[in-house]
Amino acid sequence: RIITLLILHPLSGVLKEQSNYPVHIPNCANVSTSLQEEACYTKPTFTHMECQGWLWVVAALVVFTTDFIVRLCRRNNSVFLVSRVADLPGAVTQFTLTTKQSLVLKPGQYVLLQCPKLSSLEWHPFTVTSVTSSSSHTSITVLIRRRGDWTRAVSRVFS
Known part of the structure; x- marks a missing residue:
């Protein structure tokens, strides 16, 4: 209005x-x-x-x-699958995400993550902490602190 x-x-x-x-x-x-x-x-x-x-x-x-x-x-160019979830001290969850594409990523860059089970329109930026890349796939690690509603809900979905 x-x-x-x-x-x-x-x-x-x-x-x-x-x-x-x-x-x-x-x-x-x-x-x-x-x-x-x-x-x-x-x-x-x-x-x-x-x-x-x-x-x-x-x-x-x-x-x-x-x-x-x-x-x-x-938004569907690079689809990552959650391969490992670990709870860390300090209300932090470690997500290891893999894709079948070979991507050039470096630690310190950010990725926009979406959880379709929560919302199809919400995207949140997170910093990449480590990258493992080969010719057939790429694996990245993201640390998410459970502070807000969305980060708590993502941790609950994958726990």
């Missing part, structure tokens, strides 16, 4: 500006010189302002929609 208002409000013509500057000087009634009196005979006319602020909202929506479509198209 708010986005609709941000787009429609400027287009509705609520904001006005004076359109007859040459024949009516703004605030000429307060000027007491005889040179300015001619300009006060015509009444000011107003038209709606040409507002282009709505373009910023549309531009942001285009960027957001493009990002969403790209993520939908790319």
Whole structure:
């Protein structure tokens, strides 16, 4: 609703500006010189302002929609399977994920993880802690601290 208002409000013509500057000087009634009196005979006319602020909202929506479509198209490019889960001290769960693809990953990079059992639209970034790669498969290790709802739920699903 708010986005609709941000787009429609400027287009509705609520904001006005004076359109007859040459024949009516703004605030000429307060000027007491005889040179300015001619300009006060015509009444000011107003038209709606040409507002282009709505373009910023549309531009942001285009960027957001493009990002969403790209993520939908790319989300099944690399499917990892959970091969090992280990509970570590400090409310940390270690996940070892494998794929049949040969990927070039380095420790310190992040991966976006999704758990389809929890949500098909939620993706969370986690740092890769170790990588084992061969020509036939890639195995990565990710440490997840159980702090929020999603990380606790993922740990419960795989425990």
